[in-house]
Structure formats: structure tokens, C-alpha cells
Amino acid sequence: MGDVLVFGATGYLGARITAHLAEAGYVVTGVSRSDTGDTVVAQAGGEPFRGDLANPAPLLDMAADHQAVIYAAQRDLQDEYAFLSALTTRLAGTGKKLIFTSGTGVLSQRTDGEWSEDTFAETDHFVPSKYIGFRHVTENLVMASGWTGSLQAMVIRPSMIWGHGGCGHIARFYQDARDYGDVGYLGRGLNLYSNVxxxxxxxxxxxxxxNGVSGALYHAVSGEANNRTIAQAVAADCGVTARSLNFDEAVDRWGKFETLIGMGVCSRTRAPRSRAELGWSPVHPDLMADIGHARYRQPSV
Structure with missing residues (x-):
């Protein structure tokens, strides 16, 4: 076992990573910006370290003092790249482990509610998203540091994350029910994000x-559910109706950015390398099991 520093340890995913590592016997330090964040880290089994990515120097020092670093924070894409560039430079030549969290939004395709037959494994070519494809540059930066042997660096590219009432995408549909008295989906609603x-x-x-291979990219996906199916299930749970929105209606309701990157795209992925190389075998295949969780009835998750 060893010591691991987790950036984003107070978030939905980061707290779960912290808990799983702590349960496995790792000594985990979680970066936090507040008393509330300290509590989240401590409850997950980690040791809080107060810091802010906007002030990277002490965080880079802390990273250098750990055997492994996991980056699971959410930042502006340019700021994210700048920090990962500084982090890989600081850790260069140490052979330490670094895992960067990306997301399958980088390969999403705008379909305005239509289904796409395209599905991507870790090594498949794709055209990066016009809106958030810059994260692919950061992925390549991290993987390149692993290819050279400077670090044991890897990228994990999750699909849409759900469980315990924490999925932001599902929460958006519940927000519709509260705000509009119905639940919308764009066009035919056949588009989807693969999920995990x-x-x-x-x-x-x-x-x-x-057991990860330095320079590797690993996908995380275990199921699929299209937006119309999710919307209809949420509507039934809330006792309202689900209905199709055209693009202008969708922008009025969700905003242009959310419509383009969340509600209007198809992002379908497979994870053969994760399964074959790491022996990963997910046991929760059905996102629909999360519908009805009490947290979704709260104003935010």
C-alpha cells in the first residue's frame, strides 16, 4: 500500500474514490477548500489538506510528497490544462503514479436528440467535441508523460456517472419537473451518454x-439509457408528463451550453481495455435503478 493525494476529493466522484482507496488500506490525503470539505474527506476515510487549485504551488509540493496522485477535480478546461502541465512537469522523472480524470464528453457527437450507431473503445479514432474537446489535449499531455517513462501516468475516461442519487443528468430532469411541471427531452430523445x-x-x-499500464487510457462504461427513457421514468416518478422540445425550446429551458453538451449529444462508449487489462467487471449495469432516489427531489444533488 502507499499514500495517495486526491484532487477533487470533496466531490461526488472524488469522495467515492477516497473511500474505496481508504477501505483498501491506502493512506489518502484529500484536497479541500473549506470546513465542509474537510468533513467530507474525513468521513470518506481520508486526511484533509486545505488548498485551492487557484494557488497551485503548495499543492504541487504536496503532490511531490505522495507516491500517487489522482486528479478528479472539475475546472475550466484551460485552467485544468495549465495545472496538469505544471503537475506533470513537477513530477517528471520521479516515476510516481498519476491518474487524470477526463470524460466521454470529449468524443460526444451533436445529434439533436437522434441516436448514433457510433460507439468508441479506448483506442478508436474520434473527432473531438467542438465544445469540450480541448480536454483531449490534456489527456494527451498526461498520457505522453507516461509514454516517455517520466511518470506512471494514465487517463480514466468515465461515461455519465450515476448512483446514490448523485447523477447531474438525472437531476436535470427532476429540475424540469419542479420548474416546468413536465420533463423535457430534445427531439426524439434517442440520444444518450453511456453510463457507469x-x-x-x-x-x-x-x-x-x-495494475495500470503507464501511458494508458481506460474507459468506464457499463450501460446505456436514452434521454427519452430517462425523462419518461422521471416524469412518472413525479406524476407529470414527458414531452419533446425543439431546439429553441430546449435552449430557453436549459440554456445553449447545456443543450449542446448534455441534452443534444450522443456519446456511446465501450471499455474493452479496462475489462481485459485490469479485470474490471462492473456490477451495477442499470442507471434506471437510480430513478426515485430521494436526493433527486431536493433542489440540487
């Missing part, structure tokens, strides 16, 4: 930390 349960995903980080 947060605990299955956290398990993948543990496997990558212990």
Missing part, C-alpha cells in the same frame, strides 16, 4: 492504481 455507477468507477481507479 460511481462505485464501479471508483473500483476502476483502484485497479488502475495497482
Amino acid at each position: 455507477h460511481v462505485d464501479d468507477l471508483a473500483r476502476l481507479y483502484l485497479l488502475a492504481l495497482e
Whole structure:
């Protein structure tokens, strides 16, 4: 076992990663910005370290003092790249382990509610998203540091994350029911993000930390459910109706950015490398099991 520093340890995914690593016997330090964040880290079994990515110097020092670093924070894409560039530079030549969290939004395709037959494994070519494809540059930066042997660096690219009432995408549909008295989906609503349960995903980080190949990219996906199906299930749970929205109606309701990157795209993935190379075997295949969780009835998750 060893010591691991987790960036984003107070978040939905980061807290689960912290808990899984702590349960496996790792000594985990979680970066936090507040008393509330300290509590989240401590409850997950980690040791809080107060810091802010906007002030990277002390965090880079802390990273250099750990055997492994997991980046699961959410930041502006340019700021994210700048920090990962500084982090890989600081850790260069140490052979330490680094896992960067990306997301399958980088390969999403705008379909305005239509289904796409395209599905991507880790090594498949794709055209990066016009809107968030810059994260692919950060992926390549991290993987390149692993290819050269400077670090044992890897990228995990999760699909849509769900479980324990924490899926932001599902929460958006519940917000519709509260705000509009119905639940919308764009066009025919046949588009989808492949998905993965947060605990299955956290398990993948543990496997990558212990057995991952330097320079590797690992997908995390275990199921699919299209937007119309989700919308109809949420509507039934809330006692309202689900209905199709045209693009202008969708932008009025969700905003242009959310419509383009969340409600209007198809992002379908497979994870053969994660399964074959790491022996990853997810046990929570059905996102629909999360519908009805009490947290979704709250104003935010």
C-alpha cells in the first residue's frame, strides 16, 4: 500500500474514490477548500489538506510528497490544462503514479436528440467535441508523460456517472419537473451518454492504481439509457408528463451550453481495455435503478 493525494476529493466522484482507496488500506490525503470539505474527506476515510487549485504551488509540493496522485477535480478546461502541465512537469522523472480524470464528453457527437450507431473503445479514432474537446489535449499531455517513462501516468475516461442519487443528468430532469411541471427531452430523445455507477468507477481507479499500464487510457462504461427513457421514468416518478422540445425550446429551458453538451449529444462508449487489462467487471449495469432516489427531489444533488 502507499499514500495517495486526491484532487477533487470533496466531490461526488472524488469522495467515492477516497473511500474505496481508504477501505483498501491506502493512506489518502484529500484536497479541500473549506470546513465542509474537510468533513467530507474525513468521513470518506481520508486526511484533509486545505488548498485551492487557484494557488497551485503548495499543492504541487504536496503532490511531490505522495507516491500517487489522482486528479478528479472539475475546472475550466484551460485552467485544468495549465495545472496538469505544471503537475506533470513537477513530477517528471520521479516515476510516481498519476491518474487524470477526463470524460466521454470529449468524443460526444451533436445529434439533436437522434441516436448514433457510433460507439468508441479506448483506442478508436474520434473527432473531438467542438465544445469540450480541448480536454483531449490534456489527456494527451498526461498520457505522453507516461509514454516517455517520466511518470506512471494514465487517463480514466468515465461515461455519465450515476448512483446514490448523485447523477447531474438525472437531476436535470427532476429540475424540469419542479420548474416546468413536465420533463423535457430534445427531439426524439434517442440520444444518450453511456453510463457507469460511481462505485464501479471508483473500483476502476483502484485497479488502475495497482495494475495500470503507464501511458494508458481506460474507459468506464457499463450501460446505456436514452434521454427519452430517462425523462419518461422521471416524469412518472413525479406524476407529470414527458414531452419533446425543439431546439429553441430546449435552449430557453436549459440554456445553449447545456443543450449542446448534455441534452443534444450522443456519446456511446465501450471499455474493452479496462475489462481485459485490469479485470474490471462492473456490477451495477442499470442507471434506471437510480430513478426515485430521494436526493433527486431536493433542489440540487
